[in-house]
Amino acid sequence: MAKNMIQFQKGLSLPEFLSIYGTEVQCHQALFRMRWPNGFSCPYCGHTMYCELRTRKVFQCYKCRSQTSLTSGTIFADTKLGLSSWFLGIYLITQSKDGISSLNLARSLGISANAALRMKHKTQQVMKEREEIKPLAGYIQVDDSYMGGKSRGGKRGRGASGKTPFIAAVTTTEEGHPLAMKFNVISGFTKQEIADWAKKHIISGSVITSDGLGCFPGFEEAGCTHMSIVTGGGAASVDIPDFKWVNTMIGNLKNAIRGTHHSISRKHIPRYLAEFCYRFNRRFRLGEMIERFLWVAARTVPMPQRLLKLAEIQW
Ligand SMILES: [Zn+2]
Numbered sequence: 001m002a003k004n005m006i007q008f009q010k011g012l013s014l015p016e017f018l019s020i021y022g023t024e025v026q027c028h029q030a031l032f033r034m035r036w037p038n039g040f041s042c043p044y045c046g047h048t049m050y051c052e053l054r055t056r057k058v059f060q061c062y063k064c065r066s067q068t069s070l071t072s073g074t075i076f077a078d079t080k081l082g083l084s085s086w087f088l089g090i091y092l093i094t095q096s097k098d099g100i101s102s103l104n105l106a107r108s109l110g111i112s113a114n115a116a117l118r119m120k121h122k123t124q125q126v127m128k129e130r131e132e133i134k135p136l137a138g139y140i141q142v143d144d145s146y147m148g149g150k151s152r153g154g155k156r157g158r159g160a161s162g163k164t165p166f167i168a169a170v171t172t173t174e175e176g177h178p179l180a181m182k183f184n185v186i187s188g189f190t191k192q193e194i195a196d197w198a199k200k201h202i203i204s205g206s207v208i209t210s211d212g213l214g215c216f217p218g219f220e221e222a223g224c225t226h227m228s229i230v231t232g233g234g235a236a237s238v239d240i241p242d243f244k245w246v247n248t249m250i251g252n253l254k255n256a257i258r259g260t261h262h263s264i265s266r267k268h269i270p271r272y273l274a275e276f277c278y279r280f281n282r283r284f285r286l287g288e289m290i291e292r293f294l295w296v297a298a299r300t301v302p303m304p305q306r307l308l309k310l311a312e313i314q315w
Helices: 014-021 024-035 083-095 102-109 113-132 191-201 235-239 241-261 266-281 283-297 305-314
Strands: 050-053 058-061 139-147 164-172 178-185 207-210 225-228
Touching: 014 024, 014 083, 024 083, 024 283, 083 102, 083 113, 083 283, 102 113, 113 266, 113 283, 139 241, 164 191, 164 241, 164 266, 178 191, 178 241, 178 266, 241 266, 266 283
Parallel strands: 139 207, 207 225
Antiparallel strands: 050 058, 139 164, 164 178
């Protein structure tokens, strides 16, 4: 049997991680390098000379005298946790295929369940914002899917009450190997909603394959070539090669959420989808993932609890 290259690729082992980011000092230095790769620059006036006020752990600009902490203006702003806890948490979230539940994160880091949940949501928010600016292009398999709702009784699948609709898209090579994917919650499967989603998330000129659901011609409105394959639905449609990867990925997502998180509340679904896609889309670069994540985290605006709550309501 052929070796699964993803399964056997070299990641960043825990001892390797700890040798680079194991102490508070190492994490501070790493974040400083990420945030100011060309040396400190005052966020207010751009001046590069500063002194370090050790008592308050801030950098004071020589010119305008304003004070900046290492974490202010980043995802780590106002955190009560040490950066080494944050870095280890990010390691645990990014390196495992199916992620880690906030409860497991709390146990592994020795922090409270609430602190772990906040860490998880902030981390997911960084991933979500990163994923949102990366549109898909090329050959794309698309399907409609649903999360949550009643598992027994009631209507199943399309149109079922209490379920959260999301669109699943997987780009493949011309030969049909998966490259990248994007899962987004949408308000419903209408032609307009699909057109709006595609304009934001798909480069025009892409070739979309979907089933015959009435809303999917909305892709043409976004400048894509759309091919619909009428499947008749049901289990048989899963085996159609044109949908193989999108169906596999939807299955993997649902298994991961069932296995790792058991259930997730409706308002958090968009971030969990983004986390799943973020990891998949960077699966060939496991070793670099921490550093790349930190680079973005140092440039992602702070998200106090209030804003996280707001973001939950807005989607
Ligand atoms: Zn200044």
